[in-house]
Amino acid sequence: MARAATTTDAFNAVAEPRRRQILDLLAGGERPVNDVVAVLGMTQPLVSKHLKVLREVGLVTVRDIGRQRMYSLNGQPLKPIHDWVRGYEASWSRRFDRLDDVLEELQELKEKED
Amino acid sequence: MARAATTTDAFNAVAEPRRRQILDLLAGGERPVNDVVAVLGMTQPLVSKHLKVLREVGLVTVRDIGRQRMYSLNGQPLKPIHDWVRGYEASWSRRFDRLDDVLEELQELKEKED
């Protein structure tokens, strides 16, 4: 079995850094394809391909204006990622780390003893 | 060019659902490989492979106890994912959506008029 398709879910779609760049750009507002091409410096076919992937997982929507296609962001499919990763916040944030707090308190007590 | 390696960063490592399962299990505490095999019902070589990927991106650490290898979680590499995705929270959470708040207030005013 090969890797799951990039269009399987947001997790896979967003693993590619250039697709994150595109989303970051669209977060600033609707943009036609050539804007993305110009700003991010990728070739036009590559941008179109990445946009297709993002469209298939619902991270962007399109609106036709004459011969331009305006792409806009839809962050909703990112929610599962946020929900999943948030459960791990405790493992890097001292604010959430009870053990660290305890150790710190013990350390403070120890220093007072000296 | 092919897709970036799964060991490139946490984004890629975590795109695979079974690796997320493994992390979710390890979140409950240190575990030997065969525990993961038994609980998650994957073959042992597959688990070892996934653990190797997770190790290479720093999401798990190992500790040898006799012939067992105890794996434990290290969530730190997930922070970049959290940081990136958090910026999009506004796009699905009404709580962060100014426009929605405004519309809601207008709605309330309108209902009072009736």
Add this chain to the structure above:
DNA sequence: TTGACATATAACTATATAGACATATAATCG
């Protein structure tokens, strides 16, 4: 030492890319 247990690695298959280049489709303008 021999054997049983725990884990890692090797070989193999099928498949899905990212990116480049060339070309097709489609809409607008003169």
Add this chain to the structure above:
DNA sequence: CGATTATATGTCTATATAGTTATATGTCAA
């Protein structure tokens, strides 16, 4: 219509898998 502009798609290459099966490595126990 013909030319130009905007975007999508097809083709080709190199490569990286996830999963299976078989085997190697390493550790403990009797």
